Amino acid sequence: MDIVSQNKSFAGSQGVYTHASKVCAGDMTFGLFLPEEANEGPVPLLWYLSGLTCTHANAMEKAGAQAWCAEHGIALVLPDTSPRGDNVANDEAYDLGQGAGFYVNATQDPWKPHFQMWDYVAHELPDLLANEFALEMDRQAITGHSMGGHGALTLAMGLPGRFRSVSAFAPIANPTASDWGRKQLSAYLGDDESLWAAHDATLMMREKGFDGPVLIDQGADDNFWDLLRPETLAEAMVARKQDGLHRVQKGYDHSYYFISSLMEDHVAFHADALYA
Amino acid sequence: MDIVSQNKSFAGSQGVYTHASKVCAGDMTFGLFLPEEANEGPVPLLWYLSGLTCTHANAMEKAGAQAWCAEHGIALVLPDTSPRGDNVANDEAYDLGQGAGFYVNATQDPWKPHFQMWDYVAHELPDLLANEFALEMDRQAITGHSMGGHGALTLAMGLPGRFRSVSAFAPIANPTASDWGRKQLSAYLGDDESLWAAHDATLMMREKGFDGPVLIDQGADDNFWDLLRPETLAEAMVARKQDGLHRVQKGYDHSYYFISSLMEDHVAFHADALYA
Numbered sequence: 001m002d003i004v005s006q007n008k009s010f011a012g013s014q015g016v017y018t019h020a021s022k023v024c025a026g027d028m029t030f031g032l033f034l035p036e037e038a039n040e041g042p043v044p045l046l047w048y049l050s051g052l053t054c055t056h057a058n059a060m061e062k063a064g065a066q067a068w069c070a071e072h073g074i075a076l077v078l079p080d081t082s083p084r085g086d087n088v089a090n091d092e093a094y095d096l097g098q099g100a101g102f103y104v105n106a107t108q109d110p111w112k113p114h115f116q117m118w119d120y121v122a123h124e125l126p127d128l129l130a131n132e133f134a135l136e137m138d139r140q141a142i143t144g145h146s147m148g149g150h151g152a153l154t155l156a157m158g159l160p161g162r163f164r165s166v167s168a169f170a171p172i173a174n175p176t177a178s179d180w181g182r183k184q185l186s187a188y189l190g191d192d193e194s195l196w197a198a199h200d201a202t203l204m205m206r207e208k209g210f211d212g213p214v215l216i217d218q219g220a221d222d223n224f225w226d227l228l229r230p231e232t233l234a235e236a237m238v239a240r241k242q243d244g245l246h247r248v249q250k251g252y253d254h255s256y257y258f259i260s261s262l263m264e265d266h267v268a269f270h271a272d273a274l275y276a
Numbered sequence: 277m278d279i280v281s282q283n284k285s286f287a288g289s290q291g292v293y294t295h296a297s298k299v300c301a302g303d304m305t306f307g308l309f310l311p312e313e314a315n316e317g318p319v320p321l322l323w324y325l326s327g328l329t330c331t332h333a334n335a336m337e338k339a340g341a342q343a344w345c346a347e348h349g350i351a352l353v354l355p356d357t358s359p360r361g362d363n364v365a366n367d368e369a370y371d372l373g374q375g376a377g378f379y380v381n382a383t384q385d386p387w388k389p390h391f392q393m394w395d396y397v398a399h400e401l402p403d404l405l406a407n408e409f410a411l412e413m414d415r416q417a418i419t420g421h422s423m424g425g426h427g428a429l430t431l432a433m434g435l436p437g438r439f440r441s442v443s444a445f446a447p448i449a450n451p452t453a454s455d456w457g458r459k460q461l462s463a464y465l466g467d468d469e470s471l472w473a474a475h476d477a478t479l480m481m482r483e484k485g486f487d488g489p490v491l492i493d494q495g496a497d498d499n500f501w502d503l504l505r506p507e508t509l510a511e512a513m514v515a516r517k518q519d520g521l522h523r524v525q526k527g528y529d530h531s532y533y534f535i536s537s538l539m540e541d542h543v544a545f546h547a548d549a550l551y552a
Contacts, residue, residue: 007533008497014533064340066536221284257283257290260342 001132004029010070011036014060023116023124024083030125031056031078032133035070044139044274045075045129046267047163049121049155051146052180053099056080059145062256068267074274075135079121081147083114096184102175103151104199106188115188121151122159141270145169145259146228147180149216153201153233157210165273167215167266169259170222173233174202180227202229205236214244215269217262219252277408280305286346287312290336299392299400300359306401307332307354308409311346320415320550321351321405322543323439325397325424325431328456329375332356335421338532344543350550351411355397357423359390372460378451379427380475382464391464397427398435417546419443421535422504425492426451429477429509433486441549443491443542445535446498449509450478456503478505481512490520491545493538495528 004016012035021028037043046069048059056078059065069076082088082101089110091097101117130137142163144152149171156166175181176196185196197203214237218230234246252258280292288311297304313319322345324335332354335341345352358364358377365386367373377393406413418439420428425447432442451457452472461472473479490513494506510522528534 007529007531008495008527008537009533010537061532062337064343064536066533067340067343067540219284251284253283255283256337257285257342260340261284261286264343 001128009033009066012038012066012070014066016056019128021083021120021124023119024114026083026085026088026114028083028120029056029080031060032129033066033069033076034133035073035075037073038075038134042134042136043073043075044141045077045135045137046270047121047140047142047144047152048076048078049103049142049144049148049151050078050081051144051148052081053094054081054148055099058256059259062260063263064260065263065267068264072267072271074267074271075133077125077129079125082117088114095180096187100147100184102147102184102188102199103154104185104188108188108190111188118155122155139164139274141165141274143167143169143266143270144171146224146254147172150175150201154199154204157201157204157208158198160211163212164276165213165215165270166210167269169262169266170218170224170228170230170254171201171216171233172228174200174229176200176203177232178227178229180224202232202236205233205240205242209240209242212243213269213273214242215266216244216246217266218246218248219254219258220248220250221252222254224254277404285309285342288314288342288346290342292332295404297359297396297400299395300390302359302361302364302390304359304396305332305356307336308405309342309345309352310409311349311351313349314351314410318410318412319349319351320417321353321411321413322546323397323416323418323420323428324352324354325379325418325420325427326354326357327422327424328357328371330357330424331375334532335535338536339539340536341539341543344540348543348547350543350547351409353401353405355401358393364390371456372463376423376460378423378460378464378475379430380461380464384464384466387464394431398431415440415550417441417550419445419542419546420447421445422500422530423448423456426477430475430480433477433480433484434474436487439488440552441489441491441546442486443545445538445542446494446500446504446506446530447477447492447509448504450476450505452476452479453508454503454505456500478508478512481509481516481518485516485518488519489545489549490518491542492520492522493542494522494524495530495534496524496526497528498530500530
């Protein structure tokens with residue numbers, strides 16, 4: 001693992017690191033904020049998964065999460081959204097290929113050799129973090145935005161016992177029924193739709209739910225509303241009597257202005273679960 | 277004036293606007309955050325002047341100021357750092373020309389036709405803001421970073437009675453004695469150094485000081501320390517018995533991670549003065 005940069009931030013450290021990923025067969029970059037408390041001993045870990053076109057840097061620079069993670073003494077890891085590089089498959093569209101890994105393990109060519117983002121976020125990166133940093137890996141929570149909200153919800157429900165809480169900002173909530181989903185799931189996983197169900201938050205909520213609290217915020221003025229399908233997830237949460245809240249936030253759109261405005265709430269929500 | 281974008285942010289509105297500037301002889305862009313209270317009536321105004329290479333957008337996206345301006349009910353205006361465009365003079369160096377206006381009125385060619393940033397920030401933009409938005413123009417404060425800290429301090433001292441408080445993050449504190457200053461002041465103002473003194477915060481502090489509180493934060497690990505010359509400003513503040521604080525912040529560098537970490541303090545400092 002190499003250090004790309006480290007900047008003091010809110011008395012802690014905002015780092016950027018690269019490492020050779022086995023599962024993605026290439027170098028991967030991630031951001032990690034460590035609060036001041038990490039100098040004294042292990043701290044809880046919050047994951048933030050980003051949306052389409054993003055790298056680790058977007059949320060690191062724009063989400064304003066460091067202030068609140070510092071307040072609660074929580075580390076924040078910011079993975080990239082896909083493998084990258086000249087030797088990695090790509091597509092001209094912004095919503096497929098590099099920057100659009102969708103947090104799945106691709107089984108189809110040309111994506112299969114590098115696009116193993118589920119295994120990267122679920123297994124390889126946690127192992128690296130546990131080895132390299134002062135983190136309490138039995139106290140983890142996860143959040144994300146848009147495609148990253150999809151990732152957060154599907155990883156939380158797909159890995160029972162791993163995360164104590166899950167939240168999402170405007171998640172892609174029902175990708176098997178949306179153009180943000182059907183295109184990518186067929187490209188990465190093939191045409192057998194039964195294999196897609198493990199990557200659809202609404203279907204997973206209907207099937208099993210999450211063993212902990214869930215917080216969803218969705219901007220009412222989100223211009224991607226129809227692609228996100230928030231109403232299907234809200235219905236599934238209520239039908240399951242899921243512990244948690246699905247909130248529609250008046251006037252907010254899909255941008256980081258929305259995310260940063262609600263970030264304090266989300267970090268406090270996770271802190272409650274992590275320190276319970 | 278045209279609206280480029282408006283995003284709901286911390287219950288208020290983060291807007292970006294363009295307008296035809298007479299003094300800069302071309303279109304200028306600025307950001308303006310309005311807190312929710314601006315819907316009810318005029319609110320106080322904080323200026324944030326940015327540093328070399330920045331546009332209005334850097335601080336808007338990375339400084340995290342909206343959270344604290346919303347908390348205190350204060351508007352935040354984010355001007356650009358220079359005129360821009362294909363017909364505007366420029367230089368290959370990052371620290372001269374477009375993105376590097378230094379908040380002066382250029383008297384020398386090729387800069388004179390467009391580079392009138394002092395008049396733009398001191399007169400034209402305030403007039404526009406007063407006409408277009410719900411702002412209490414008798415309650416203004418100013419801050420800035422690096423070149424923008426230089427701008428904030430020189431405008432505050434150069435326009436007595438205009439601003440109730442001034443702060444700066446790692447300001448260019450003594451440009452007449454630094455390579456971040458001598459190069460630009462000679463290019464924009466010519467070789468008569470007596471004309472430079474009205475654009476040097478340390479010289480102005482020695483000469484007259486500021487009729488209100490001053491807050492300076494300077495990162496101890498700032499790699500531009502020698503260009504900023506913070507010690508000269510600190511000395512001048514104490515010699516004048518200036519109301520205010522000059523603080524060296526251990527471990528912090530010159531980045532927006534430094535700015536965002538201290539922003540809550542700066543906005544609270546200005547709120548105290550604006551509501552006094």
